[in-house]
Amino acid sequence: MSKNKPVKFTLTIDIQCGGCGSLLHQGEGFPKFCPCCGAGLERYCLRCQRKAEMFFEEWWPQDDHCIRTYSPAKRCSRCNAVLEMEGENRNQDKEEYHN
Ligand SMILES: [Zn+2]
Numbered sequence: 001m002s003k004n005k006p007v008k009f010t011l012t013i014d015i016q017c018g019g020c021g022s023l024l025h026q027g028e029g030f031p032k033f034c035p036c037c038g039a040g041l042e043r044y045c046l047r048c049q050r051k052a053e054m055f056f057e058e059w060w061p062q063d064d065h066c067i068r069t070y071s072p073a074k075r076c077s078r079c080n081a082v083l084e085m086e087g088e089n090r091n092q093d094k095e096e097y098h099n
Pocket residue numbers: 017018019020021022034035036037038039
């Protein structure tokens with residue numbers, strides 16, 4: 001196994017939806033919503049009011065080809081709070097409005 005990574009390599013970026021698991025191919029920038037199920041791909045931490053970074057895994061099918069798969073963060077990288085799905089938050093908002 002060689003440790004020398006080629007200087008020039010192809011980077012493919014995929015985004016995996018946390019809701020339905022579909023794999024999206026990145027075009028211009030990151031999509032905010034999954035085109036399949038409409039789930040938000042960005043997560044915001046309610047505790048520190050910041051956008052949580054997506055995490056990614058890399059693999060190299062060839063020496064000069066890297067595939068990076070991003071998934072929505074399940075926990076905040078700063079305060080480690082569990083990040084909820086958007087749909088669950090919406091239901092809670094409705095209940096609060098009721099009172
Ligand atoms: Zn989806």
